[in-house]
Amino acid sequence: MKERMKKIKDNVYExxxxxxxxxxxxxxxxxxLFRDVGEMCVEQLEHVAQLPGIVGNALAMSDVHxxxxxxxxxxxxxxxxxxxISPGGVGYDINCGVRLLSxxxxxxxxxxxxxxxxxxxxRRVPSGVGGKSGTHLTPLELDHVLEEGMKWAxxxxxxTKKDEERTEDNGCIAGAHAKHxxxxxxxxxxHQLGTLGAGNHFLEIQEVEQVFNKKTARAFGLKEGHIVxxxxxxxxxxxxxxxxxxxxxxxxxYGYSHLPDRELAYAPLDSRLGKEYLSAMAGAANxxxxxxxxxxxxxxxxxxxxxxxETLTLVYDIAHNIxxxxxxxxxKKPCVLCVHRKGATRSYGPGRSELPRAYRSLxxxxxxxxxxxxxxxxxxxxxxxxxxSFASTAHxxxxxxxxxxxxxxxxxxxxxxxxxxxxxxxxxxxxxGLVEEAPQAYKNIDEVVRVSDALGxxxxxxxxxxxxxxKG
Amino acid sequence: xxxxxxxxxxxxxxxxxxxxKKELFEESARALSSYIARKEVRSVRKKHIxxxxxxxxxxxxxxxDELIYLLDAEEFIVSHVIVHLGxxxxxxxxxxxxxxxxDGLAHIKAATYAEMKITHRKRLWEAIFVLDV
Numbered sequence: 001m002k003e004r005m006k007k008i009k010d011n012v013y014e015x016x017x018x019x020x021x022x023x024x025x026x027x028x029x030x031x032x033l034f035r036d037v038g039e040m041c042v043e044q045l046e047h048v049a050q051l052p053g054i055v056g057n058a059l060a061m062s063d064v065h066x067x068x069x070x071x072x073x074x075x076x077x078x079x080x081x082x083x084x085i086s087p088g089g090v091g092y093d094i095n096c097g098v099r100l101l102s103x104x105x106x107x108x109x110x111x112x113x114x115x116x117x118x119x120x121x122x123r124r125v126p127s128g129v130g131g132k133s134g135t136h137l138t139p140l141e142l143d144h145v146l147e148e149g150m151k152w153a154x155x156x157x158x159x160t161k162k163d164e165e166r167t168e169d170n171g172c173i174a175g176a177h178a179k180h181x182x183x184x185x186x187x188x189x190x191h192q193l194g195t196l197g198a199g200n201h202f203l204e205i206q207e208v209e210q211v212f213n214k215k216t217a218r219a220f221g222l223k224e225g226h227i228v229x230x231x232x233x234x235x236x237x238x239x240x241x242x243x244x245x246x247x248x249x250x251x252x253x254y255g256y257s258h259l260p261d262r263e264l265a266y267a268p269l270d271s272r273l274g275k276e277y278l279s280a281m282a283g284a285a286n287x288x289x290x291x292x293x294x295x296x297x298x299x300x301x302x303x304x305x306x307x308x309x310e311t312l313t314l315v316y317d318i319a320h321n322i323x324x325x326x327x328x329x330x331x332k333k334p335c336v337l338c339v340h341r342k343g344a345t346r347s348y349g350p351g352r353s354e355l356p357r358a359y360r361s362l363x364x365x366x367x368x369x370x371x372x373x374x375x376x377x378x379x380x381x382x383x384x385x386x387x388x389s390f391a392s393t394a395h396x397x398x399x400x401x402x403x404x405x406x407x408x409x410x411x412x413x414x415x416x417x418x419x420x421x422x423x424x425x426x427x428x429x430x431x432x433g434l435v436e437e438a439p440q441a442y443k444n445i446d447e448v449v450r451v452s453d454a455l456g457x458x459x460x461x462x463x464x465x466x467x468x469x470x471k472g
Numbered sequence: 473x474x475x476x477x478x479x480x481x482x483x484x485x486x487x488x489x490x491x492x493k494k495e496l497f498e499e500s501a502r503a504l505s506s507y508i509a510r511k512e513v514r515s516v517r518k519k520h521i522x523x524x525x526x527x528x529x530x531x532x533x534x535x536x537d538e539l540i541y542l543l544d545a546e547e548f549i550v551s552h553v554i555v556h557l558g559x560x561x562x563x564x565x566x567x568x569x570x571x572x573x574x575d576g577l578a579h580i581k582a583a584t585y586a587e588m589k590i591t592h593r594k595r596l597w598e599a600i601f602v603l604d605v
Contacts, residue, residue, distance in 0.1 A: 067586070068483075068584040068585070068586030068587075068602065068604065069585075069586065092581045092582040092584075092604045093581055128576075128577075128579070129508075129543075129571075129577040129578065129579045130547065130571055130572060130577065184541055184545070187541075187545035187546075188541065188544045188545045192544075197579065198578075198579030199579050199581070199605055237541075237544040237545065237581075240540075240544075240581045240582045240604075241541065241544075241582075243582060244533075244537050244582050244583065247585070248525075248530070248533070248534065248537075251526075251530070252526070261585070261586070262529070262585035262588070263584055263585040263586045265585075402479045402480050403480075403483070403484060403605065404477050404478070404479055404480070404484065404485075405479055429576065430576050430578070431576070432510075432576065432578065433578075472579075
């Protein structure tokens with residue numbers, strides 16, 4: 001399968017149309033990263049290219065690795081007449097995403113209180129399996145969270161108006177109706193608002209190590225040597241249950257014999273079930289925006305104990321597991337498409353009205369976290385991304401080693417020693433989690449970002465270096 | 473009956489073998505319990521569940537989904553299940569314990585159909601499935 005992929009130019013590989021494929025597959029990857037791309041990943045790209053109503057190309061970003069149904073790092077856009085919506089094309093963790101908070105604190109000032117501050121954040125933000133929320137919601141309030149997202153958070157004073165404006169879609173994806181989310185999903189979510197979860201989710205306090213684009217960095221509030229906070233998590237059990245519920249419902253309604261992979265269960269965009277999933281997905285996404293906001297509120301309170309004047313400004317909040325209706329030019333004609341991004345970040349260039357006013361002339365902020373203990377990057381969206389990749393770029397480092405391989409072959413002590421040697425302080429409820437997320441289990445983040453920058457689908461703004469980490 | 477964890481880049485892949493079909497479902501639940509707790513879970517609480525599905529894969533997906541739900545929403549961790557298979561349905565008695573009594577539990581987001589296989593060859597049932605973690 002992999003030998004069918006042809007390099008067509010620097011950082012672009014193509015999977016030509018064959019068999020049931022409706023469009024070609026395109027992988028944005030360098031020669032070095034392509035070597036690690038697995039057979040299954042290419043097969044999944046081929047399956048996506050077979051889906052009804054797909055427009056342009058089935059895309060894979062530079063951090064691509066195999067997922068379930070869609071590859072992770074996959075992007076696919078569908079027209080509204082024949083197109084489909086697939087929960088597998090969004091992912092189980094609906095609106096898994098990243099936000100970044102900027103500060104005026106210097107590294108030196110922060111390091112004086114690092115251990116105590118990390119301890120305080122760890123205490124305030126529940127993490128790991130069974131980490132229960134301090135935010136108690138009545139069923140009615142949960143419905144408000146699902147339908148209103150960040151607007152609810154502003155009303156309840158977890159968020160400022162500025163936080164709301166600096167969240168993708170203003171933190172409220174339209175069309176969410178709580179009635180389309182099952183009681184099971186609500187039961188999973190009601191104790192989890194404001195919790196980090198486990199797996200690859202984390203909070204990281206970082207230093208802006210290097211700025212590559214001064215003007216944009218300044219507009220984003222980033223200055224070399226200053227402290228920033230990155231939050232990576234999603235919609236918790238609520239979103240996972242929404243995904244499972246609708247995969248089961250869609251295969252009951254439409255069967256699965258026509259699918260190249262059962263995980264690709266889908267419904268037509270204009271069907272009742274398709275619309276209900278979109279509504280439930282929007283609700284789960286709104287829950288995730290609020291989840292990251294409540295965590296932000298706890299982090300701000302923790303910082304204030306040590307730095308009373310520090311407010312921590314939200315730079316932006318992005319969703320990297322989501323499907324959205326967006327305007328693009330296809331064959332020189334403007335049209336609205338349903339863009340699935342599964343492990344991919346939206347990369348709007350300058351001029352898009354969807355962006356907050358402060359960033360409209362520059363482009364959208366993009367955050368690409370590295371693996372635990374390695375650098376993360378801030379990028380900015382580009383016009384070229386709108387032309388090349390349905391305004392999308394990578395979302396993270398992407399795994400190369402399996403979790404079970406890491407557990408068997410990577411020693412906990414060496415992970416701890418390695419982090420200590422790089423002067424990174426870590427708090428984690430799970431030692432196994434530390435090993436599973438060891439940096440050697442991931443692709444080289446520098447290379448993933450370099451490909452995005454070289455192609456011009458996301459331009460590098462700054463590199464961030466971790467100083468303290470809470471692992472879920 | 474046996475289960476083993478296989479290599480998978482991003483997630484957890486499990487192979488289960490059993491001589492009877494109902495045992496295949498029971499052993500899959502034990503594998504899930506073992507992955508989450510990494511030690512023996514006590515059988516001190518029980519629940520009854522019913523899953524419907526058009527084929528064996530849908531039933532396995534539904535069973536795993538329900539066990540993940542019980543942990544996430546009801547603080548109930550499975551130790552083992554006793555399965556009764558019907559036509560297009562499965563009923564099970566789920567034995568387990570209160571999850572807050574266990575430390576360092578591993579997290580599972582969801583069951584998946586990815587790479588799922590259920591085969592019956594030479595009187596041996598085999599299931600392979602991937603969990604999203």
